[in-house]
Each structure stands twice: as C-alpha cells, then as structure tokens.
Amino acid sequence: AVKRIGIIGTGIMGTDHARLLTEAVSGAVVAGVFDLDTERAAGAAASSGGARVFADPYELISDGGIDAVLIASSDATHEAFVLACIEAGKPVLCEKPLAPTVEGCARILEAETAHGSRLVTVGFMRRYDPGYTDLKTLLKDGAVGAPLMLHNVHRNPAAVPGLPDAAVITNSAVHELDVTRWLFDEEIVEVTVHRPRATAQGGGTQDPQFLILRTASGVLSDVEIFVNARYGYEVRCELVAEAGTVTLDAPPPTSVRRGGLHARELPGDWRPRFAEAYRLELQDWIDGTGGGATAWDGFAATFVAQACVAALESGERHSVDLPPVPALYR
Amino acid sequence: AVKRIGIIGTGIMGTDHARLLTEAVSGAVVAGVFDLDTERAAGAAASSGGARVFADPYELISDGGIDAVLIASSDATHEAFVLACIEAGKPVLCEKPLAPTVEGCARILEAETAHGSRLVTVGFMRRYDPGYTDLKTLLKDGAVGAPLMLHNVHRNPAAVPGLPDAAVITNSAVHELDVTRWLFDEEIVEVTVHRPRATAQGGGTQDPQFLILRTASGVLSDVEIFVNARYGYEVRCELVAEAGTVTLDAPPPTSVRRGGLHARELPGDWRPRFAEAYRLELQDWIDGTGGGATAWDGFAATFVAQACVAALESGERHSVDLPPVPALYR
Amino acid sequence: AVKRIGIIGTGIMGTDHARLLTEAVSGAVVAGVFDLDTERAAGAAASSGGARVFADPYELISDGGIDAVLIASSDATHEAFVLACIEAGKPVLCEKPLAPTVEGCARILEAETAHGSRLVTVGFMRRYDPGYTDLKTLLKDGAVGAPLMLHNVHRNPAAVPGLPDAAVITNSAVHELDVTRWLFDEEIVEVTVHRPRATAQGGGTQDPQFLILRTASGVLSDVEIFVNARYGYEVRCELVAEAGTVTLDAPPPTSVRRGGLHARELPGDWRPRFAEAYRLELQDWIDGTGGGATAWDGFAATFVAQACVAALESGERHSVDLPPVPALYR
Amino acid sequence: AVKRIGIIGTGIMGTDHARLLTEAVSGAVVAGVFDLDTERAAGAAASSGGARVFADPYELISDGGIDAVLIASSDATHEAFVLACIEAGKPVLCEKPLAPTVEGCARILEAETAHGSRLVTVGFMRRYDPGYTDLKTLLKDGAVGAPLMLHNVHRNPAAVPGLPDAAVITNSAVHELDVTRWLFDEEIVEVTVHRPRATAQGGGTQDPQFLILRTASGVLSDVEIFVNARYGYEVRCELVAEAGTVTLDAPPPTSVRRGGLHARELPGDWRPRFAEAYRLELQDWIDGTGGGATAWDGFAATFVAQACVAALESGERHSVDLPPVPALYR
Numbered sequence A, B, C, D: 001a002v003k004r005i006g007i008i009g010t011g012i013m014g015t016d017h018a019r020l021l022t023e024a025v026s027g028a029v030v031a032g033v034f035d036l037d038t039e040r041a042a043g044a045a046a047s048s049g050g051a052r053v054f055a056d057p058y059e060l061i062s063d064g065g066i067d068a069v070l071i072a073s074s075d076a077t078h079e080a081f082v083l084a085c086i087e088a089g090k091p092v093l094c095e096k097p098l099a100p101t102v103e104g105c106a107r108i109l110e111a112e113t114a115h116g117s118r119l120v121t122v123g124f125m126r127r128y129d130p131g132y133t134d135l136k137t138l139l140k141d142g143a144v145g146a147p148l149m150l151h152n153v154h155r156n157p158a159a160v161p162g163l164p165d166a167a168v169i170t171n172s173a174v175h176e177l178d179v180t181r182w183l184f185d186e187e188i189v190e191v192t193v194h195r196p197r198a199t200a201q202g203g204g205t206q207d208p209q210f211l212i213l214r215t216a217s218g219v220l221s222d223v224e225i226f227v228n229a230r231y232g233y234e235v236r237c238e239l240v241a242e243a244g245t246v247t248l249d250a251p252p253p254t255s256v257r258r259g260g261l262h263a264r265e266l267p268g269d270w271r272p273r274f275a276e277a278y279r280l281e282l283q284d285w286i287d288g289t290g291g292g293a294t295a296w297d298g299f300a301a302t303f304v305a306q307a308c309v310a311a312l313e314s315g316e317r318h319s320v321d322l323p324p325v326p327a328l329y330r
Ligand SMILES: [Mg+2]
Pocket: A095, A096, A123, A124, A125
C-alpha cells in the first residue's frame, strides 16, 4: 500500500523532499502540504501530482488521508508539530534539530515514551550517505582495527554575516556530533572547543571553530567547522584506527584537465553532496525499516551541542552528562 | 497511476531489475514474471510483493494486467519477445543486445516502424550513469572544446575460458560502441581491431583486444577490452578535446590506508559499478520520458559490432556502412 | 673549492648523509669520519672514497683538513660537539634536536652570539622538502589568502614498545613544531595536548597524541602524532586559509591496480619520504646560502616541545613564553 | 677526480645542463662551453663558475682540459660532433636525436664499433625519471605479471603552428619509442599510425596522432601524441599486464582547493616534469656507470621513428626491420 505523506514546510528542504517522494521513492505519494506561504505550498502541491494544500498544519497532521508526516518547517516549530504527530499516532520524519533546546527535546522523549512505541525519526541524513555507511561497514568489519581518532572537516562556502558563534555549532557541527555518536555507537562524554584565528569573511563570527569530542571509550573526534570557507562545500573525515585509517572524501566521478590544472569539482552546497543520502533516508522511512536517528538521537545531538556552546564560551573542557537512555531507545 | 511491469527472464539481471522496480523506483509494481525455471520465477515473484507467475511469456506480454514489459532473458530470445511486445502495443525495455544479428534487429525496426511509434528501449544503462552523463554535459557545454579522441578501458576480472574472440566484442565492447555513438551524437564510420599479446589467463581467447573506432566527424575512439583482467572490474575513459580533457574514473567515496598501501576498492563486477545507472534507467523508463537507447541504437550497436568482428578477423580497417536512419528514429 | 666535511656519528643518518655528500652533492667531499664504533666509521669512510677515520671527535672538529662538520651522533652529545665547532669557528650541521634540553640549547645560543656570526644549522630537513616548500610558496603568494589553521598528520609504523610519552613529542612531533614556526614565520605561543584512546600496539605509550598549537597571530596548528600506526610512514598536512586550502600529501609517481585495489604505496619510513629533502638540505648547506634552521630555531623547537610535554602531563593549556630573539637571529 | 665537462650548445637545454652540472651533480665541473651565439656562451660560462668559452666546437672536443662532452646543439649538428668525440676518444652525452637520419646514426655506430668501446650516451632522460624506473622495477619484479599493453599519453601545450606532421613523431613521440624499447627490453617490430580529427589549434598539423607499436613478443604500445594540447604538459602511461596494471602519472606533492575545484597543478613544459630525471641522468653519466641509452638505442629510436613517419603517410601497418644488433651493444 502506498503511504500518503503530509509535508509541513515547503522551503528548500521541504520542496526537495516532496520531489524525491514523488519522483524517486517507491511506495509513497505526497498527499498534503502546508506552508505559511500559501503560494509556495500551492507550488509544491502542484509539482507533487496534486497534493492537497492544508490551511492549518495541525489539520494536516490529524487528517485521515495522511499516513505520515515530514516536518521541514523552521526549527522553532519542530517541537509542537512532532508532539502533535505523536498525539495523532503518526510516524514523523523531522528535519534536524528535533528541537532547538534540550528541554524541548526532552518533552518529545516523554511524549513518545508515553505513547509507548517509536514514531519519530530525525533527519540526520548522513547516516544514509554511501560514503558514511561504507566507513561504518569497514569499521564494524574490523578492516582497520579498533578506532582511536576521527578527524572531521565540514565547510560551507558562506554563512549569514555575523552568524552567532553558537549557531555554527547548533546548525552545522551538529551533523558531526551525530556522526560521531552513530559511527562509534557510543555517547560523547567530554568536549573542548578551540578558537582558531577567525576569517575576515565572516562578519565577526568565530569561524572556523575546532571541536574536540571524546567518546565514552576514549575515541577523540575533532571537527573543523568552517561556514565561510568560500571555495565550496566539503565534508570529509578520516578514521584513525590501530591497524590503518579510512578516509571519506567522496570524489565526483569525473575530473577535468584544463588551464594548467587537473581538477575535480566540489559541490556548491550540501544538496548535491547528500542527494543520494536524502533519497535513501526517505526510502528507508517509507519502508518503515527504522534505520534512522531516533528521538533519543535528536535529544543527544542537541544536548551535546549545548555542551559545545558552553565549552566555546568558557574555553575549558566540559563533561557531557547525558541522562540515562530511556527504555524505549535501548 | 502505477505501471504494472512484466519481467521475462529472472536470472541475475531480471532479479536485480525486479528488486529495483519494487524497492527503489517510483510509480511501478512488478505485476508478472516469467522464467523457464519456474522455481526461479516464483522466487522473484515472491520478493516482488506477490507478482503473478506466468507459464508462457507471450501470455505475460498480452495480459491485460501488464502495462509494460522488461526483457532480461537469453540473447537469442530477445527478438521474438520484442516483436510480440510491439504486436501488443506495449512499451518494452530489452537488455542489450536488441538482437544478436543485424537481421534480427532490422526486423524489429520494421515492426516498430509499421506500428508507427516508438515502444522499444534498449538497456544500454551507461547512458544513465552519473559519470557518463557528467562527461556528456561537460562536452556539450564546451568545457574542453571540440572532441578529438576518446580513450576507453573496459575490464572484467574473468570470462568463460576459451570465450570466442567475437563474443569479447559483441558481449562487452558493445557498451563502448554505444557510448561512442551516444556521447558524440554521430555514427561510427570505420573500425580497426588490433590484437595485443593475449593473456595466458583466457584459455585461448584473443584477450585483450584493442578497437579503434572512427566517427563521422573524425573523432577516434579507442577501446581496450580485456575480459580476463583478473584484478577487478573497471570501466574508465578519457575524452581528449581541443582545450582540455575529461576523465571518468568514478572513484568510490572512501579509501583505506593499510599494509603499506593507500587504496580505493575496485568493484568485483558491473553491478555495483552501475547500480545507480540501472536505477535511473528504470525510473526514466517508468516515467516514459524517453531518454534511453532506441531500437535504432540497438540496431546500430549490433551492426558496428559485426563490423568490428570482421575487422578483428581480417586485421584491416573496415568501413561501417549503416543504412539511413528510418524516419521514426530521426 | 670543494668543501671537506667531517661527519660525527655514522649510524643510519650519518651514513646516509655521507653517501649523499659523496654521490649526489656538488662541491663537497667527506674528508673525515668519527664514530664510537670504529668498524662502522671505517665502513663509512671506505664508501666515501677514502675519508680519514678519526679516533677522537674533537680532533676531527679542530683538524685543518676539515672545513665543516656534520653531527649525526646521539642526541645527548650534540651540545658538546656543536660548542666545539663554534669554538673552532667551523660551520656545523647538527641533526635535530640541537640539544635535548632548553638549557643546552641556550648555551649554544650564547656561544654563537659570543662568536659573533652564525655557524650552526639544525637538520630540520622538511624545510627543504619540495612539498613543504611548494606549500610555503603558495601561502606566501597569497594563493589561498590569510592562514587560519594547519592540520598535521605524522605517523610512523612502529616505535620502541613503551617509549616514554614525552619522547613522542620530543623525537617526532618536534618536526611539526618546526614546520609550524617556519611556515607561518612566527612563534608558537600556546599549546594543548589531548590524549586520544591509546593503541594497544604501543606497549603502554600514550600513542597517538593530539597537539593543538597556537601561533602569535592566532593560527591553530593541530598535530596527530602516532608512532605505532602500523600501516606505514606518512606525513601530511592541510593548510586552511580564508580563500581555500592547500594539501600536502606527496603521492608517489605510480599507482598499481591489483587484487581488487587501486593503490599507491606508502613509504616504510622517513628516509624515502624525505630523501630529496636531505639532498637539498645538504646541497644548500654546502653552498652556504643559509636557508636552513638556525640555532634559534633549534632552541625554539626544544622550548616548545618542553611546553608540550608539560601540557601533556597537566591536560591544560600552556602558554609558551619564549625569551626575546637574540640579535644574531633577527 | 672531478670530471671536466665541455658543453656544445648553450640554448635552453645546454644551459639547464650546465646549471645542474655546476650546482647539483657530484664530481663534475663545466670547464668549457661553445655556442654559435658567443654572448650566450659567455653567459653560460659565467654562471658555471668561469668555464672557458671556446670559439670552435672541435677545439673544445679535442682540448686536453676537457674530459667529456655534452652535446645540446641543433639536431643537424649532432652527428659531426659525436663523431669528433669518438675520434678524440672522449665520452659524449648527446641530446636526442643521436642524428636525424638513420644513415647518420649508422655512421656513428660504425665509428664507435671501430673505436672498440662505448663512448656515446643518448639523452633519453626518461630512463632516469623516478616514475619510469619505478614502473620498470614493478614490471621486472613481476608485481603485475606478464605485460600485454602500454597506453601512453604525451601532450605539450603548444607547438610551432604548421609543424610538419613527421616532426610530431621524430621530435616528440620518439620519447615513447625509446620508453617502449627500454621498458620491455625488446625491439619494436611493427607500427601503425592513426589520424584522429586534428585540432584547429595546430595550424594545419596532423595533431594529435595515435601510434600503435608492436614489440617482438607481441606487446602493444599505443601512443597519443598531442603537441597542441593547450591545457599543459603531461606525460602519462598505464602498463596493462596479466595480473594488474601500473599507472605512471607523477602527481605533484600538493593540491589546492579553491574556487569550486580541488586541483593539482600540471607542469607548463617538460623541464619541471623531468628535472629530477635530468639530474640523475647527468649524475649517472658523470659516475660512468653506464645506465643510459647507447648509440644503438639512438639508432633504433630514429629507425622506428622513420617507420612511423612512413606509416603515418601510408595509413598502413609497417613492419620495422632493424638490422642485427652490433656486437658492441649486445
Ligand atoms: Mg539534515
């Protein structure tokens, strides 16, 4: 049976998801959309083969013609919509962050626990990227032995000038917080944030930042997060282990020799880089095979991000004291 | 409306296609399958969500519950099944070759012309490979200027010992014949085949072979085809043009440092290498947007392959005198 | 006029230097050698075209037939031999470290200052590596804008089991301390050392270690130093700047496809990796054009290394309070 | 004892050789120079530490203060100067070609045979390139099994407009003729030359050209020679063997990320690409260890080049019927 999906928020991400669900995913149709900008919603509905445009997101969530909900609206709205989905007993895929505050995430954990089964998936799409899954497979298969370090680089060409320092962590580095937890299957227990010389291109933002994350078993995961790197979008990492290392750099299939250079193109932003990850994430969500990030993962990402923000401000090491994992997520 | 697909032939390729249509393509279901091996057919049907198993392939083709047909049976059967699909007025995706002989291909051209519109797509999946489409886009955009040469390498780890020399061309190099025609949008007009020293691993086959193809505008496309290359599966090419070159090598996303080497893994066969191409080919076929190889392309590939076989035997240059393109394919 | 070189210490490094001076450097002969192991000295002398074997290193230094001295003996002996060279007014190339202690280095600075001109060169050969000089040229030419970070990786396949933690810094990471100072033409002012999970292959050594160095202008240089990395020898870095990055990875000229892998070989130790650097270092020293590391550079390297050792032990950030640069070295 | 070298011809190559002999080679001095342009000769002499400027090249050759001669004058003069060196009994390193005609090369073989020992080395410097020697070592060590094919690419950014078609072979592709003979230690017995569509940038020259060389054991070596490739200078090859392949591409040590590209720089011409080869060639020649190309190699290169020119003109396969190797060169 084809799943009828409702999408809340039809900005860049929501529109991309609508397109993928319509054109590239098996077993799904976009049945409803909502956006504060009704024209934008109408456009997304039209290109999704005639989805219904809802005037109220809560109506969409509770409508009998909607089997599951995808939330791609602004961060501040995530909590309320996710809670409404749980209330309605419907599966929900929520773009990261699950909620901007630890408290908001905690309320979702409570609601889902009260509901008694998992309904929430958080859109940490890198868990579906073929490069990251390849890396994790190699690690799990023991190809390079026990892990010791992970070096991460995460660069965007440009951010809003004067972006708050904390947002560099909560918006961008949060992906590496999740990657670190997911790859090693353990929690981050301590964080330090170093301040390199800041680029003059950032309008005053502390950019780049250099995070040092320690996992429960002692693995050190360092993250260069640089949101005004100018030259292009790039996400890379190297796993360092006892018998070797694995590098994820995801080169494109072609290279060009021209004008004195032998070059491969870099993507301009995250969408071409993670296009396949988004498709696989959506297909997996539709299949209901449950491979994505849970509400607990969303909570932990926000929790660790807050610790990193505190560490950035203090310049000190901060321990990360996550509460015990609720039974539903073990 | 979801398209109901019938699959004839559920060997390796047919089963892969059934899986993709079921799990990774939007807008399709596998509604029927046929295979001489009824157990194999039943297995494919079961994993396709309960497709009907047909006892007769022609029944499948004419059945009212089948909208379109995918042919992945043995090469010798392609012609008859394709003709039956045309007779039934149903779209058909036929694995290469369209037919093993020029005469067989010609009969299909005639039947489709008599039918009056295009129904046949030939499964030259490389036309959908992101690397090849990237290459063609760069060429069409003028990124490196006018084309002069194309160097192709096509290696398989192992073939049947003593494979006939001609089969190296008709089974394997035929992909490069199609790539050359597709990339440059023109016909191959002359071919030469050189005989390098043969590997001792081929059981007597002339392997590798080295084809030199000349297109109508004079571009030279050389092809090293080596079906007992042992070390892995690899398809690469370099386009040489007036202002630069484009190389397609499609590296995997990760590399490993271990045991004194920094290495990227090579695929073991063509399926992982072209997995994305197959998915996109099927999606495009289901969408009916008509980007695939036509019956004329299938005819031309077989025609040029026959000229290459003759050139291999004679050691001389052979001109390729294709008949005029029928109106339906212009 | 050909320079007559005396070599003190004919172990691995001294013998390599003797060979290079004899066979690959213009304008030099090895005229004298000394080693505690007289047989080893005799061997080095013989393969250097008949150099004189000295029974006493101080005799070698003061001998009228020796124009300049190369010191490749054990670390603890460096100070005394360098001081004797200064005393004799002879140019001296001393393998790193200049002296194992800050105090020993300081005594050399004083002696050279008293002498009134520079005689001492410290063997930080990376300053001559074509990759590092390429990197510095790109930085100085503004190819990627103002520098912000430098990520360094320095791996050896194996170290003595149970190597003291401090030796990982003073023997190995000291190269990155010098590289950081040399590349950015400024001093390191603050250091932190993180302790990743230690490899089980190190016999108890804290290995790898992760150093964070801050320069006077705020550039952050991080160093993964890993002396039991098993898989091979590797030195890499990436300079991150305002408009782009430069990566130094020095791939070998060939790659091999075999057994399912496309691989480049990694060197087994530092000598093949830096063979060209050693040759250029020696040629420059013989030419007397003065491009190498000075006694001040040797002092600073030891000084910063000591700060890193303290930071490793405390787990805290340590500021590095170098004394003012003596006039001779400005 | 230091060898006193006389250089005939102080154009680009002669000046480069003079500099290397003076600054980077052990055991040599430039003692004399000759050039038709006396000012240019005086400049080369001055920067070689005061070499004598000769007014007559034959005087230089016969002068008692010259131990060996390096010939870097125009191609047409090579034969006479080499013959004079043989007459004088002096070792001579002659830039390729040994002589532009087969007959000229034959006269040198006769003269050297009459002399009774080898004096002549031909400057096929690629035999000293670390990439090519690495490739040969891998082949000889059996790393990839028995050889079957060699794919060569040889590109220059620009040639004289309207360069004669034959010169593309005799000036440029001649390097691959020598490489093929040297790598496989056997003669080329058959050649074919294909004409790809010519670039509009060559002023009428048949450029690129595509050579197919067959060795005595049946190995096929194909050569794309393209002297107006515009984008840069590049020499690459891939050896295809029974168990794997070896690629020589000689990447530079650094890469740059900038402006949407991850790129490595390509050299602008052959001198930076083969700088190390030239140094090692000269050092080996000075050492007299005899690893370079002999007069027979020079003869064979010119002989095969002539066959290729004939094959280019006829469009047919040409067999290459070299005379028996004279005893002196076996
Ligand atoms: Mg996301």
